[in-house]
Amino acid sequence: MDPIFQERGYDMDSKQAERMRHGKGFIAALDQSGGSTPKALELYGIPRDSYSGEEEMFNLVHAMRTRIITSPAFTSEYILGAILFEQTMDRSIEGMLTGDYLWEKKGILSFLKVDKGLAPLSDGVQMMKPIADLDDLLKRAVARKMFGTKMRSVIKSADPNGIKRIVDQQFEYGRRIAAAGLVPIIEPEVDILSADKAESERLLKAEILRHLDVLPGDVSVMLKLSIPTKANLYSDLIAHPRVLRVVALSGGYSRDEAAQKLALNPGLIASFSRALSEGLTAAQSEAEFNAVLSDSIQKIYQASIT
Structure with missing residues:
Protein backbone atom coordinates (compact mmCIF):
# COMPACT_ATOMS: atom_id res chain seq x y z
CA MET A 1 0.00 0.00 0.00
CA ASP A 2 1.22 3.53 -0.72
CA PRO A 3 2.23 5.13 2.60
CA ILE A 4 0.02 8.14 1.92
CA PHE A 5 -3.06 5.93 2.22
CA GLN A 6 -2.19 4.25 5.52
CA GLU A 7 -3.48 6.89 7.94
CA ARG A 8 -6.62 8.06 6.23
CA GLY A 9 -9.05 7.66 9.13
CA TYR A 10 -11.73 6.14 6.90
CA ASP A 11 -12.14 3.25 4.50
CA MET A 12 -9.38 4.06 2.05
CA ASP A 13 -7.49 0.95 1.08
CA SER A 14 -4.91 -0.13 -1.42
CA LYS A 15 -7.62 -1.11 -3.89
CA GLN A 16 -8.42 2.55 -4.51
CA ALA A 17 -4.78 3.59 -4.78
CA GLU A 18 -3.96 0.73 -7.12
CA ARG A 19 -7.03 1.44 -9.23
CA MET A 20 -5.91 5.01 -9.77
CA ARG A 21 -2.30 4.04 -10.42
CA HIS A 22 -2.89 1.14 -12.79
CA GLY A 23 -6.56 1.14 -13.86
CA LYS A 24 -7.71 1.64 -17.44
CA GLY A 25 -9.94 4.64 -18.00
CA PHE A 26 -10.08 8.38 -17.50
CA ILE A 27 -11.23 11.05 -15.06
CA ALA A 28 -14.46 12.96 -15.65
CA ALA A 29 -14.20 16.66 -14.76
CA LEU A 112 -12.68 17.92 -4.86
CA LYS A 113 -11.88 21.18 -6.64
CA VAL A 114 -10.31 23.33 -3.90
CA ASP A 115 -9.00 26.42 -5.67
CA LYS A 116 -10.84 29.75 -5.46
CA GLY A 117 -10.16 30.95 -8.97
CA LEU A 118 -7.35 32.80 -10.68
CA ALA A 119 -5.37 35.90 -9.71
CA PRO A 120 -4.71 38.62 -12.32
CA LEU A 121 -2.09 37.97 -15.00
CA SER A 122 1.50 38.60 -13.85
CA ASP A 123 4.79 37.35 -15.36
CA GLY A 124 2.80 35.58 -18.04
CA VAL A 125 0.80 33.44 -15.60
CA GLN A 126 -2.35 33.47 -13.52
CA MET A 127 -1.62 31.98 -10.14
CA MET A 128 -4.34 30.73 -7.82
CA LYS A 129 -6.02 33.13 -5.47
CA PRO A 130 -5.16 32.29 -1.83
CA ILE A 131 -7.13 29.33 -0.46
CA ALA A 132 -7.80 30.79 2.98
CA ASP A 133 -10.10 28.02 4.21
CA LEU A 134 -8.02 25.12 2.88
CA ASP A 135 -7.55 23.28 6.19
CA ASP A 136 -11.28 23.28 6.96
CA LEU A 137 -12.08 22.32 3.38
CA LEU A 138 -9.69 19.37 3.54
CA LYS A 139 -11.29 18.14 6.78
CA ARG A 140 -14.68 18.21 5.06
CA ALA A 141 -13.24 16.46 2.02
CA VAL A 142 -11.91 13.63 4.17
CA ALA A 143 -15.29 13.36 5.95
CA ARG A 144 -17.04 13.26 2.56
CA LYS A 145 -14.68 10.44 1.47
CA MET A 146 -12.91 12.28 -1.30
CA PHE A 147 -9.87 10.48 -2.71
CA GLY A 148 -8.07 13.67 -3.63
CA THR A 149 -8.29 17.31 -4.67
CA LYS A 150 -7.72 19.43 -7.77
CA MET A 151 -6.46 23.00 -8.13
CA ARG A 152 -5.90 24.97 -11.33
CA SER A 153 -3.64 27.82 -12.39
CA VAL A 154 -2.85 29.00 -15.93
CA ILE A 155 0.29 29.70 -17.94
CA LYS A 156 -0.18 32.20 -20.79
CA SER A 157 3.41 32.66 -21.94
CA ALA A 158 6.87 31.14 -21.48
CA ASP A 159 8.12 33.39 -18.70
CA PRO A 160 10.60 31.36 -16.59
CA ASN A 161 9.94 33.37 -13.42
CA GLY A 162 6.18 33.14 -13.79
CA ILE A 163 6.26 29.40 -14.43
CA LYS A 164 8.54 28.85 -11.44
CA ARG A 165 6.15 30.84 -9.22
CA ILE A 166 3.11 28.94 -10.44
CA VAL A 167 4.69 25.52 -9.84
CA ASP A 168 6.05 26.56 -6.44
CA GLN A 169 2.54 27.58 -5.37
CA GLN A 170 0.97 24.37 -6.66
CA PHE A 171 3.43 22.16 -4.77
CA GLU A 172 3.23 24.26 -1.61
CA TYR A 173 -0.51 23.62 -1.46
CA GLY A 174 0.02 20.06 -2.69
CA ARG A 175 2.18 19.19 0.31
CA ARG A 176 -0.51 20.50 2.69
CA ILE A 177 -3.16 18.47 0.89
CA ALA A 178 -1.05 15.31 1.03
CA ALA A 179 -0.46 15.87 4.75
CA ALA A 180 -4.24 15.81 5.22
CA GLY A 181 -4.34 12.33 3.63
CA LEU A 182 -5.65 13.33 0.21
CA VAL A 183 -4.00 13.04 -3.21
CA PRO A 184 -3.48 16.47 -4.81
CA ILE A 185 -4.02 16.88 -8.52
CA ILE A 186 -1.60 19.64 -9.46
CA GLU A 187 -2.91 21.51 -12.52
CA PRO A 188 -0.72 24.23 -14.05
CA GLU A 189 -2.60 24.52 -17.36
CA VAL A 190 -0.77 25.87 -20.41
CA ASP A 191 -3.17 27.90 -22.55
CA ILE A 192 -3.58 26.06 -25.87
CA LEU A 193 -3.69 29.45 -27.65
CA SER A 194 -0.32 30.53 -26.29
CA ALA A 195 2.10 31.57 -29.05
CA ASP A 196 4.97 29.84 -27.22
CA LYS A 197 3.07 26.84 -25.84
CA ALA A 198 5.86 24.33 -26.56
CA GLU A 199 8.46 26.43 -24.74
CA SER A 200 6.10 26.92 -21.78
CA GLU A 201 5.69 23.16 -21.58
CA ARG A 202 9.45 22.59 -21.64
CA LEU A 203 9.95 25.05 -18.77
CA LEU A 204 6.96 23.64 -16.90
CA LYS A 205 8.25 20.06 -17.05
CA ALA A 206 11.64 21.10 -15.68
CA GLU A 207 10.02 22.92 -12.75
CA ILE A 208 7.70 20.01 -11.97
CA LEU A 209 10.59 17.53 -12.00
CA ARG A 210 12.55 19.79 -9.66
CA HIS A 211 9.73 19.53 -7.10
CA LEU A 212 8.99 15.84 -7.65
CA ASP A 213 12.61 14.87 -7.07
CA VAL A 214 12.58 16.32 -3.54
CA LEU A 215 9.17 15.10 -2.42
CA PRO A 216 9.25 12.79 0.62
CA GLY A 217 8.87 9.13 -0.14
CA ASP A 218 5.47 9.00 1.54
CA VAL A 219 3.94 11.68 -0.71
CA SER A 220 2.23 10.93 -4.02
CA VAL A 221 0.71 13.50 -6.37
CA MET A 222 -1.18 13.53 -9.62
CA LEU A 223 -0.60 15.97 -12.45
CA LYS A 224 -3.22 17.49 -14.76
CA LEU A 225 -1.58 19.10 -17.78
CA SER A 226 -2.51 20.44 -21.19
CA ILE A 227 -1.92 17.92 -23.98
CA PRO A 228 1.68 18.72 -24.99
CA THR A 229 2.63 20.16 -28.36
CA LYS A 230 5.47 17.64 -28.58
CA ALA A 231 4.14 14.10 -28.26
CA ASN A 232 5.44 12.10 -25.28
CA LEU A 233 6.99 15.19 -23.68
CA TYR A 234 5.65 14.08 -20.31
CA SER A 235 6.69 10.42 -20.44
CA ASP A 236 9.25 10.91 -17.65
CA LEU A 237 6.59 12.55 -15.47
CA ILE A 238 4.29 9.59 -16.09
CA ALA A 239 7.06 7.20 -15.00
CA HIS A 240 8.13 9.20 -11.92
CA PRO A 241 7.77 7.21 -8.66
CA ARG A 242 6.15 10.15 -6.85
CA VAL A 243 3.42 10.49 -9.52
CA LEU A 244 0.29 8.40 -9.12
CA ARG A 245 -1.10 9.39 -12.55
CA VAL A 246 -0.78 12.10 -15.20
CA VAL A 247 -4.03 13.25 -16.77
CA ALA A 248 -4.74 15.73 -19.55
CA LEU A 249 -7.30 18.50 -19.79
Whole structure:
Protein backbone atom coordinates (compact mmCIF):
# COMPACT_ATOMS: atom_id res chain seq x y z
CA MET A 1 0.00 0.00 0.00
CA ASP A 2 1.22 3.53 -0.72
CA PRO A 3 2.23 5.13 2.60
CA ILE A 4 0.02 8.14 1.92
CA PHE A 5 -3.06 5.93 2.22
CA GLN A 6 -2.19 4.25 5.52
CA GLU A 7 -3.48 6.89 7.94
CA ARG A 8 -6.62 8.06 6.23
CA GLY A 9 -9.05 7.66 9.13
CA TYR A 10 -11.73 6.14 6.90
CA ASP A 11 -12.14 3.25 4.50
CA MET A 12 -9.38 4.06 2.05
CA ASP A 13 -7.49 0.95 1.08
CA SER A 14 -4.91 -0.13 -1.42
CA LYS A 15 -7.62 -1.11 -3.89
CA GLN A 16 -8.42 2.55 -4.51
CA ALA A 17 -4.78 3.59 -4.78
CA GLU A 18 -3.96 0.73 -7.12
CA ARG A 19 -7.03 1.44 -9.23
CA MET A 20 -5.91 5.01 -9.77
CA ARG A 21 -2.30 4.04 -10.42
CA HIS A 22 -2.89 1.14 -12.79
CA GLY A 23 -6.56 1.14 -13.86
CA LYS A 24 -7.71 1.64 -17.44
CA GLY A 25 -9.94 4.64 -18.00
CA PHE A 26 -10.08 8.38 -17.50
CA ILE A 27 -11.23 11.05 -15.06
CA ALA A 28 -14.46 12.96 -15.65
CA ALA A 29 -14.20 16.66 -14.76
CA LEU A 30 -17.58 17.72 -13.35
CA ASP A 31 -16.30 20.68 -11.37
CA GLN A 32 -17.62 23.82 -13.04
CA SER A 33 -17.96 26.43 -10.27
CA GLY A 34 -19.78 29.74 -9.92
CA GLY A 35 -18.03 31.56 -12.75
CA SER A 36 -18.19 28.77 -15.33
CA THR A 37 -21.60 27.30 -14.44
CA PRO A 38 -23.71 29.66 -16.61
CA LYS A 39 -21.69 28.72 -19.70
CA ALA A 40 -21.94 25.02 -18.87
CA LEU A 41 -25.72 25.36 -18.56
CA GLU A 42 -25.94 27.27 -21.84
CA LEU A 43 -24.08 24.49 -23.62
CA TYR A 44 -26.56 22.08 -22.02
CA GLY A 45 -29.43 24.10 -23.51
CA ILE A 46 -30.45 26.12 -20.46
CA PRO A 47 -30.11 29.89 -21.22
CA ARG A 48 -29.18 32.40 -18.54
CA ASP A 49 -32.56 34.12 -18.66
CA SER A 50 -34.39 30.90 -17.76
CA TYR A 51 -33.33 30.96 -14.08
CA SER A 52 -32.71 33.58 -11.41
CA GLY A 53 -30.19 33.57 -8.59
CA GLU A 54 -27.33 31.27 -7.64
CA GLU A 55 -29.47 28.74 -5.78
CA GLU A 56 -31.59 27.99 -8.84
CA MET A 57 -28.49 27.94 -11.04
CA PHE A 58 -26.72 25.42 -8.81
CA ASN A 59 -29.86 23.29 -8.55
CA LEU A 60 -29.94 23.09 -12.34
CA VAL A 61 -26.27 22.21 -12.69
CA HIS A 62 -26.55 19.57 -9.97
CA ALA A 63 -29.47 18.05 -11.88
CA MET A 64 -27.26 17.99 -14.99
CA ARG A 65 -24.40 16.34 -13.11
CA THR A 66 -26.79 13.85 -11.50
CA ARG A 67 -28.08 12.92 -14.93
CA ILE A 68 -24.52 12.27 -16.11
CA ILE A 69 -23.42 10.34 -13.01
CA THR A 70 -26.53 8.13 -12.85
CA SER A 71 -26.47 7.34 -16.57
CA PRO A 72 -25.77 3.68 -17.35
CA ALA A 73 -23.02 4.95 -19.66
CA PHE A 74 -21.14 6.46 -16.70
CA THR A 75 -19.44 3.36 -15.37
CA SER A 76 -16.20 2.30 -13.71
CA GLU A 77 -15.46 0.15 -16.75
CA TYR A 78 -14.36 3.37 -18.44
CA ILE A 79 -14.12 6.02 -15.71
CA LEU A 80 -11.62 5.95 -12.84
CA GLY A 81 -12.60 9.14 -11.04
CA ALA A 82 -14.70 12.28 -11.09
CA ILE A 83 -13.69 15.82 -10.09
CA LEU A 84 -16.42 17.59 -8.14
CA PHE A 85 -17.27 21.17 -7.25
CA GLU A 86 -17.66 21.82 -3.51
CA GLN A 87 -21.45 22.07 -3.72
CA THR A 88 -21.60 18.79 -5.62
CA MET A 89 -19.58 17.10 -2.85
CA ASP A 90 -22.06 18.39 -0.26
CA ARG A 91 -25.18 17.39 -2.22
CA SER A 92 -26.83 14.00 -2.59
CA ILE A 93 -27.66 11.66 -5.45
CA GLU A 94 -30.47 9.18 -4.86
CA GLY A 95 -30.27 9.79 -1.11
CA MET A 96 -26.49 9.35 -0.83
CA LEU A 97 -23.75 11.96 -0.64
CA THR A 98 -22.19 12.29 -4.08
CA GLY A 99 -18.83 10.78 -3.10
CA ASP A 100 -20.53 7.82 -1.43
CA TYR A 101 -22.75 7.28 -4.47
CA LEU A 102 -19.83 7.40 -6.87
CA TRP A 103 -17.75 4.87 -4.95
CA GLU A 104 -20.40 2.54 -3.52
CA LYS A 105 -22.75 2.46 -6.52
CA LYS A 106 -20.34 3.11 -9.39
CA GLY A 107 -16.85 2.18 -8.15
CA ILE A 108 -15.57 5.64 -9.17
CA LEU A 109 -13.21 7.76 -7.03
CA SER A 110 -13.95 11.40 -6.18
CA PHE A 111 -11.74 14.50 -6.23
CA LEU A 112 -12.68 17.92 -4.86
CA LYS A 113 -11.88 21.18 -6.64
CA VAL A 114 -10.31 23.33 -3.90
CA ASP A 115 -9.00 26.42 -5.67
CA LYS A 116 -10.84 29.75 -5.46
CA GLY A 117 -10.16 30.95 -8.97
CA LEU A 118 -7.35 32.80 -10.68
CA ALA A 119 -5.37 35.90 -9.71
CA PRO A 120 -4.71 38.62 -12.32
CA LEU A 121 -2.09 37.97 -15.00
CA SER A 122 1.50 38.60 -13.85
CA ASP A 123 4.79 37.35 -15.36
CA GLY A 124 2.80 35.58 -18.04
CA VAL A 125 0.80 33.44 -15.60
CA GLN A 126 -2.35 33.47 -13.52
CA MET A 127 -1.62 31.98 -10.14
CA MET A 128 -4.34 30.73 -7.82
CA LYS A 129 -6.02 33.13 -5.47
CA PRO A 130 -5.16 32.29 -1.83
CA ILE A 131 -7.13 29.33 -0.46
CA ALA A 132 -7.80 30.79 2.98
CA ASP A 133 -10.10 28.02 4.21
CA LEU A 134 -8.02 25.12 2.88
CA ASP A 135 -7.55 23.28 6.19
CA ASP A 136 -11.28 23.28 6.96
CA LEU A 137 -12.08 22.32 3.38
CA LEU A 138 -9.69 19.37 3.54
CA LYS A 139 -11.29 18.14 6.78
CA ARG A 140 -14.68 18.21 5.06
CA ALA A 141 -13.24 16.46 2.02
CA VAL A 142 -11.91 13.63 4.17
CA ALA A 143 -15.29 13.36 5.95
CA ARG A 144 -17.04 13.26 2.56
CA LYS A 145 -14.68 10.44 1.47
CA MET A 146 -12.91 12.28 -1.30
CA PHE A 147 -9.87 10.48 -2.71
CA GLY A 148 -8.07 13.67 -3.63
CA THR A 149 -8.29 17.31 -4.67
CA LYS A 150 -7.72 19.43 -7.77
CA MET A 151 -6.46 23.00 -8.13
CA ARG A 152 -5.90 24.97 -11.33
CA SER A 153 -3.64 27.82 -12.39
CA VAL A 154 -2.85 29.00 -15.93
CA ILE A 155 0.29 29.70 -17.94
CA LYS A 156 -0.18 32.20 -20.79
CA SER A 157 3.41 32.66 -21.94
CA ALA A 158 6.87 31.14 -21.48
CA ASP A 159 8.12 33.39 -18.70
CA PRO A 160 10.60 31.36 -16.59
CA ASN A 161 9.94 33.37 -13.42
CA GLY A 162 6.18 33.14 -13.79
CA ILE A 163 6.26 29.40 -14.43
CA LYS A 164 8.54 28.85 -11.44
CA ARG A 165 6.15 30.84 -9.22
CA ILE A 166 3.11 28.94 -10.44
CA VAL A 167 4.69 25.52 -9.84
CA ASP A 168 6.05 26.56 -6.44
CA GLN A 169 2.54 27.58 -5.37
CA GLN A 170 0.97 24.37 -6.66
CA PHE A 171 3.43 22.16 -4.77
CA GLU A 172 3.23 24.26 -1.61
CA TYR A 173 -0.51 23.62 -1.46
CA GLY A 174 0.02 20.06 -2.69
CA ARG A 175 2.18 19.19 0.31
CA ARG A 176 -0.51 20.50 2.69
CA ILE A 177 -3.16 18.47 0.89
CA ALA A 178 -1.05 15.31 1.03
CA ALA A 179 -0.46 15.87 4.75
CA ALA A 180 -4.24 15.81 5.22
CA GLY A 181 -4.34 12.33 3.63
CA LEU A 182 -5.65 13.33 0.21
CA VAL A 183 -4.00 13.04 -3.21
CA PRO A 184 -3.48 16.47 -4.81
CA ILE A 185 -4.02 16.88 -8.52
CA ILE A 186 -1.60 19.64 -9.46
CA GLU A 187 -2.91 21.51 -12.52
CA PRO A 188 -0.72 24.23 -14.05
CA GLU A 189 -2.60 24.52 -17.36
CA VAL A 190 -0.77 25.87 -20.41
CA ASP A 191 -3.17 27.90 -22.55
CA ILE A 192 -3.58 26.06 -25.87
CA LEU A 193 -3.69 29.45 -27.65
CA SER A 194 -0.32 30.53 -26.29
CA ALA A 195 2.10 31.57 -29.05
CA ASP A 196 4.97 29.84 -27.22
CA LYS A 197 3.07 26.84 -25.84
CA ALA A 198 5.86 24.33 -26.56
CA GLU A 199 8.46 26.43 -24.74
CA SER A 200 6.10 26.92 -21.78
CA GLU A 201 5.69 23.16 -21.58
CA ARG A 202 9.45 22.59 -21.64
CA LEU A 203 9.95 25.05 -18.77
CA LEU A 204 6.96 23.64 -16.90
CA LYS A 205 8.25 20.06 -17.05
CA ALA A 206 11.64 21.10 -15.68
CA GLU A 207 10.02 22.92 -12.75
CA ILE A 208 7.70 20.01 -11.97
CA LEU A 209 10.59 17.53 -12.00
CA ARG A 210 12.55 19.79 -9.66
CA HIS A 211 9.73 19.53 -7.10
CA LEU A 212 8.99 15.84 -7.65
CA ASP A 213 12.61 14.87 -7.07
CA VAL A 214 12.58 16.32 -3.54
CA LEU A 215 9.17 15.10 -2.42
CA PRO A 216 9.25 12.79 0.62
CA GLY A 217 8.87 9.13 -0.14
CA ASP A 218 5.47 9.00 1.54
CA VAL A 219 3.94 11.68 -0.71
CA SER A 220 2.23 10.93 -4.02
CA VAL A 221 0.71 13.50 -6.37
CA MET A 222 -1.18 13.53 -9.62
CA LEU A 223 -0.60 15.97 -12.45
CA LYS A 224 -3.22 17.49 -14.76
CA LEU A 225 -1.58 19.10 -17.78
CA SER A 226 -2.51 20.44 -21.19
CA ILE A 227 -1.92 17.92 -23.98
CA PRO A 228 1.68 18.72 -24.99
CA THR A 229 2.63 20.16 -28.36
CA LYS A 230 5.47 17.64 -28.58
CA ALA A 231 4.14 14.10 -28.26
CA ASN A 232 5.44 12.10 -25.28
CA LEU A 233 6.99 15.19 -23.68
CA TYR A 234 5.65 14.08 -20.31
CA SER A 235 6.69 10.42 -20.44
CA ASP A 236 9.25 10.91 -17.65
CA LEU A 237 6.59 12.55 -15.47
CA ILE A 238 4.29 9.59 -16.09
CA ALA A 239 7.06 7.20 -15.00
CA HIS A 240 8.13 9.20 -11.92
CA PRO A 241 7.77 7.21 -8.66
CA ARG A 242 6.15 10.15 -6.85
CA VAL A 243 3.42 10.49 -9.52
CA LEU A 244 0.29 8.40 -9.12
CA ARG A 245 -1.10 9.39 -12.55
CA VAL A 246 -0.78 12.10 -15.20
CA VAL A 247 -4.03 13.25 -16.77
CA ALA A 248 -4.74 15.73 -19.55
CA LEU A 249 -7.30 18.50 -19.79
CA SER A 250 -9.07 19.17 -23.09
CA GLY A 251 -8.24 22.88 -22.79
CA GLY A 252 -10.82 24.10 -25.30
CA TYR A 253 -10.19 21.51 -28.01
CA SER A 254 -13.27 19.74 -29.36
CA ARG A 255 -13.79 16.21 -28.09
CA ASP A 256 -12.53 14.59 -31.30
CA GLU A 257 -9.47 16.84 -31.59
CA ALA A 258 -8.61 16.37 -27.92
CA ALA A 259 -8.96 12.60 -28.24
CA GLN A 260 -6.75 12.52 -31.35
CA LYS A 261 -4.02 14.56 -29.66
CA LEU A 262 -4.25 12.53 -26.45
CA ALA A 263 -3.84 9.25 -28.32
CA LEU A 264 -0.36 10.38 -29.44
CA ASN A 265 0.81 10.32 -25.80
CA PRO A 266 0.82 6.75 -24.37
CA GLY A 267 0.28 6.67 -20.62
CA LEU A 268 -1.42 10.07 -20.56
CA ILE A 269 -5.12 9.73 -19.75
CA ALA A 270 -7.98 12.20 -20.13
CA SER A 271 -9.57 14.45 -17.56
CA PHE A 272 -12.04 16.22 -19.81
CA SER A 273 -14.91 18.57 -18.91
CA ARG A 274 -16.40 20.33 -21.94
CA ALA A 275 -15.19 17.56 -24.24
CA LEU A 276 -16.99 15.00 -22.07
CA SER A 277 -20.35 16.81 -22.01
CA GLU A 278 -20.19 17.95 -25.65
CA GLY A 279 -23.53 17.32 -27.36
CA LEU A 280 -25.54 16.74 -24.19
CA THR A 281 -28.72 18.84 -23.79
CA ALA A 282 -31.52 19.10 -21.27
CA ALA A 283 -34.13 18.50 -23.99
CA GLN A 284 -32.79 15.07 -24.96
CA SER A 285 -34.74 11.96 -24.03
CA GLU A 286 -32.99 9.58 -21.67
CA ALA A 287 -32.19 7.28 -24.58
CA GLU A 288 -30.73 10.15 -26.65
CA PHE A 289 -28.79 11.54 -23.69
CA ASN A 290 -27.32 8.16 -22.78
CA ALA A 291 -26.38 7.42 -26.40
CA VAL A 292 -24.50 10.74 -26.80
CA LEU A 293 -22.78 10.33 -23.42
CA SER A 294 -21.83 6.73 -24.22
CA ASP A 295 -20.28 7.77 -27.53
CA SER A 296 -18.30 10.52 -25.82
CA ILE A 297 -17.08 8.20 -23.07
CA GLN A 298 -16.04 5.53 -25.56
CA LYS A 299 -13.98 7.99 -27.64
CA ILE A 300 -12.25 9.46 -24.60
CA TYR A 301 -11.63 6.03 -23.10
CA GLN A 302 -10.07 4.68 -26.31
CA ALA A 303 -7.75 7.69 -26.51
CA SER A 304 -6.80 7.19 -22.86
CA ILE A 305 -5.76 3.56 -23.24
CA THR A 306 -3.91 3.94 -26.55
